[in-house]
Amino acid sequence: MNIDLWKIILVAKQEKHKKLFLNYKNLCRFPHELLKGDGSEYLEHLYMKMNLLTTLPENLGEKLPNLTELYLHSNNIAVIPEAIGTLVKLQSLDLSNNVLAILCPEIGQLKSLRHLRLANNQLKFLPSEIGDLRELQTLDISTNCLTALPESLHLCFALQYLAADRNHLTNLPRQLCMLPNLNELSVTSNSLKCLPQDLGRYPELQYVYVDNNFQLYGLPSYLYNKVIGHSGQLTITVPDEIQTIGTENDTVPPLQEMVMRTIYKFYHTSKKGLDLLSPNSLPRNLCKLLLYPLGHCHHCSQPMFTIVYPKCFPLTETPMAALYNGRTKMSFVAYCCSIKCLQVFDLLS
Structure with a gap:
């Protein structure tokens, strides 16, 4: 370690600094001098942008117990140790522009985490434990190699901003539609073929x-x-789970659909409804449908499970697109639960 860097760390420890800037220092390893002795426990914000780090020390949480922000943008980090989960006060973690191929499950132990930035890495999947981040507000996983997003993301109840641009996503889990605070969703430059029918149903998503x-x-x-x-x-x-696309020649929905709607209503209105979801009461796929229907009627909000009645609105001019890049015409589909709703639904009403 060069003498100037040693002095910076020494002064920060002696004066009990809360912030330490170690950007652009050509660091090939984490400075262990920072973790020796006393003084580092006061550090709350650590910035190490544009270095050559490849990993982090195992005792990071032990030596920096009050760390709330860790900024590691633009390094060569390939592995995050399991000990990352010991940074219990961490609120912001930026690992953008590294070479991460795996995100360890211990990331879910960061219960205070609000902002997680993982853009420009080599991630092929996210661990399901990411759903344990109940305080997470920002998640940026753009420019990776993801082919799917974990269904557990819907448990990140505080999530407001989700960016997954430039990946290899072919679909989005319908559970994402249940995020009550999601305000902005960006999934540009993927391989999406369809979107969940309920996407946009919550008014918070703007x-x-x-x-x-x-x-x-x-x-x-x-x-x-x-x-x-x-x-x-x-x-x-439509999603693969949809068994039938209804038409105006149908008189009533299929029997299985009617039964599912009846069970769903009973489950949500009766105190005995919870018993329906015991392990031996219904097949697993039906239990999952009761918890997360494939969609809700775009006219009356009736849940749908096996059949939809689509109504097409080809090349319709949208007001929001005008704010972005001039007026743009897009095609929309309303997914309805019955012939009646199909006939009365109007995109502009």
């Missing part, structure tokens, strides 16, 4: 970016006033 998904045609009508940046012709693509 901005959705889906441009450069070249197989994505026909957006859920909930997004009419929310989509920024997308255009395309109209085709109807």
Whole structure:
């Protein structure tokens, strides 16, 4: 370690600094001098941008117990040790522009984490434990190698901003639609073929970016006033779980659909409804559907499980797109629960 860097660390420890800037220092290893002796326990913000770090020390949480922000943007970090979970007060973690291929499950132990930035890495999946981050507000996982997002993300109840641009996503878990505070969703430049039918149903979601998904045609009508940046012709693509696409010639929904709707209503209105979800009461796939329906009718909000009645609105001009890049025409699909709703639904009403 050069003498100037040693002095910076020494002064920070002696004067009990809360912030320490070690950006652009050509560090190939984490400075162990920072973790020796007393003084480091007062540190709350550590900035180490644009260095050559490849990993972090195992005793980081032990020696920096009050750390709330760790900024490691633009290093060569390939591995995050399991001990990352000991940084119990950490609120902001930036690992953007590294070479991470795996995110350890211990990330879920950071119960105070509010901002997690992992853009420009080599991640192929996220651990399900990320759903344990109940205080998480910002998640940026853009420019990675992700093919799917974990369903457990819907447990991040505080999540407001989710960016997953430039990955290899082919679909989004419908559970994302249940995030009560999600305000902005950006999934540009992926391989999305369809979006969850309920996307945009919650009023908190105001901005959705889906441009450069070249197989994505026909957006859920909930997004009419929310989509920024997308255009395309109209085709109807529905999730694989949908067994039937209803038509105007149908008189009533299939029996299985009617039974599921009845059970769902009973489950949500009766005190005995919880018994329906015991391990031996229903098949696992049906229990999952009761918890997370495939969608809700865009007209009356009736939950849907096996069948939808789509209504197409081809190349409709959207007000939100005008704010982004001039007026843009997009195609929308309303997913309804019955012939009656299908006939009366109007995109502009």
